[in-house]
Amino acid sequence: MAVAEGTETNGTGANGTEETPVQYEPVGTICDVRSLYQTKPDENDETSWSKEMPTDLPEPAEDAESAQYVLLVRKKKCYDGRKSLQIHSIVIQSEPLKKFLGKALGNYPGVTTSLERLEFEAPFKPIVHRWEDITKAREVEEDPTTKAHVDLFYKIMSEELKEVIDRMKDLVANGVIAFDLVWCIMEPEDVVISSRGGSLRAYQFSSLNSTQCGWEASVNYVEFDGTDFGFQSTEFAIDTFTGTVPITSLPLFPLKHLKDQEAIHAMLIARGKRWEEHKGYHYKAYEGPAMSRTMDERTGKEKETKYFVKSRVIIDAEGYNIFHPSTSVFTSIEIGKGLESDEQRLFATPWLHGYSLKDKEWLMFHLEMTKDIEWDDDAFKSLVLPQEQEHLKDVILAVAKAQSKKLDAFDDVVQGKGRGIIMQLSGPPGVGKTLTAESVAEVMKVPLYVMSAGDLGMNADSVENSLKNILRMVPKWGAVLLLDEADVFMETRAATDLARNELVSIFLRMLEYYEGILFLTTNRAENIDPAFESRIHLSLHYKDLDSKSRRHIWAQFLGRSAKTDTFTDEQLDQVAEVALNGRQIKNVIKTAGLLAWAQDGNLKYEHIRTVLALRDLPK
Structure with missing residues (x-):
């Protein structure tokens, strides 16, 4: 076997000459273990590692002798001035006691009482939260051995937790809580309530962690990602406070502390059912607060911007994820295509993801502010045209309805091309061009997406990206698309204006693959590029009103x-x-x-x- 030459030597020989260097085996070839030991902290409180075993090692506290006992109680020094020692942790070694706690603690999250080593650490949250259950189970325990083990456990825990439990009971009886005991009223998987955002809603409590400013509560709620329902998490801050405060004044508190908890519970489940019905695509009227979520480039965290929206909106979580990917909706634990229980509906968010047609923004809308649209059935009748053009209204509506129901199965030689219907409406301002598109959408009871040159911009890349999203989005909703005052994209190309020529070319190319209903309005039909003639299915010129x-x-x-x-x-x-x-x-x-x-x-x-x-x- 090859050997490696080390840097150590055997020292100096009797005749004063240096001996040959120590020879080591190649790296990682000796089938054995070399132990290293941590040294004591130096003056800078830093430690290192040594090959020498410390000589002041304590004897192991847990061994065959200690394993005989029902409980191992670990204690540490206490400096609160009231006692010398306090319990750090307790190890349950009795099988009968483990079985007893398994029944008394029930399905307490995070606790598996059948473990070979069952250990609880201060502040003993599971035991405090289920103290009443433990007490009642102890009173009815009949097995002598189990009873003796339980009594021992109960005596030790009573002495250690008496002050905390008595304070908690007194505070809760008065409807208040102290900051240091907030954790006592927050049990994992409890139904907790908050009115953050102005709306009462329920969450499933997960955990409570101490921070420099107070407590941080982690909770879960049910969300819809456009395909499946699932759980999502969020956090609540409970800032430090002095004295006591009403439990119901906390940013987050258990539902059981509300007097009308049954009515609120039923209300939240009913709202969850309505929210569940909004999965998929829905066209609604909306008036009220809305929120926009964007990513803060400075902090890397999401920030919320509040809006007031009075518009028709499209509820579409899938579209929100596609076209607003920076803050897409996601779920950590999927539930499935539908909510299977009232408990899941209880935790449903009241917010819906969608698009405001008036604001042209992807936003979050509150369920309570969404209403069914009151359609104007006389919208098309109110469209006024000169008498000789009145018959054109029926033509426009018939073509639009046919396209909407896909009655025209014709496709281009190249699959996917030429499947939309494009109608050009030209004429002077104020004669009904825009109203025509609005009326068609109203009669067909579908969304109307209105865009102008200003919405698309004048930069070629910007126009292409905007058009690509819009022409993909609108057919998905079965909407009518109106490009108002489209002259800049339709005017005849000229050799002297290369930038605008590029815009016209992009617009022509994008129209080839549009599959919906498109109205183009223009005030200068005589200047339209000839290439549009082959793409426009119906061209109408509106005259001045008589x-x-x-x-x-x-x-x-x-x-x-x-x-x-x-x-x-x-x-x-x-x-x-x-x-x-x-x-x-x-x-x-x-x-x-x-x-x-x-x-x-x-x-x-x-x-x-x-x-x-x-x-x-x-x-």
Whole structure:
């Protein structure tokens, strides 16, 4: 076997000459163990390792002799001025006592009483939490051996825990708690309540850890990740306080300390059932607080931003994860496709993940603020077009409905291309182009996603990424897509404007693979790039409103206005002669309504005339 030359020598020989170096075996080849021993701390409280065994080793405390006893009680010095020693930990060695504690402690999380070595450490949380159960079980124990072992255990624990248990009982009886005993009322897997975020909700308590500022409580709740339900964890801080405070004033406290706990328990389960029903995709009306979660680049932690949302929203946790990946929804322990018990529904979060169509933001919405949409069944009827174009309304609606129900199975030669329906609406402002798309979506009872050039930006990469997400997102919801004032993406390309040419090319390419319903509105149809002609399925040009159309719009808007006096036919005829578009008519009525409100009266013809005069328009 090869050997390695070491740096040590055998010293100096009798004749004064150095002996040959010690020869060592190759690294890791001797089949044996070399023990090293930690040295005592030096003046800097640092330790090292030595080959020499310490000479002051204590005798092992646990051996065959100590194994004879029912209990091993480890004690340490106490410096609180009330006693010299306190129990550090206790080891249960009696099998009858282990079986007794197995029944008395029940399924206390984290405790397995059948272990060969069953040990509890101060502050003995399982024993404190289940002291009443232990006491009752002791009173009815009939086996003499078990009874003797239990009595011994009970005597020792009573002496050690008497002060804590008596204080806890006194505090709880008065509905209050001291900071140092908060852990006494927090039992693992307890139902705990918090109103953080302004909404009462339940959590499953997990653990309580001491921090520099107080306690940090870890809890679990049920979340939906777009595919499965599962548990997610969060933390609550309980800051240090002096004296006592009401238990129900803590940021987190057990449900059993509420007087109306049964009613709250039932309410939370019912809410959990409603929340469970929102899995998948849902289109709702929403008015109330919402939250946005983003990643703080400085701290690397999530931060919450509060919003007030009044919009139609799309509840879609799967979409939230796809299009808002920085704070995606995840679960640590999956439950499955549905909640199987009321206990799981009790811990359900009241927040839903989705998208606000008005705010164009992925947000969290509170379940209680979501409502069914009140559809305007007359929306399409209220769309006013010149008489010779009225029949086009039926054409638009028929094509949109057919596409929505996938009645057209036609596909392009290249699979996936040309499967959408693109309708171009052109004409001057205020003649009903945008209202057409809005009305179609309302009648079909599907979302309307409105975007403009400003939403997409003017940078080629930004436009492509935004379009890619939108054109993927909208068909998923079965929504109608409206690109309002799309001229910048549709105008004829020119050799002198390479940047805009790139935008047009990107837009054309993305449209090839769009599978939904798209409305494009433009005020300059004559400038559209020829390449769009092959991609547009239906092209409609809206004319300026005539007096008959304007009269119809005046009548509709006035009919919808609250506190409005009746207008005569003559008055309607007169205002219809003013050359306004639909948007301008709406603005005049709104301004006149504010004028009427300031004068504490109903909207009258005189208010309309006043506003028209201010616009300096011909009468």
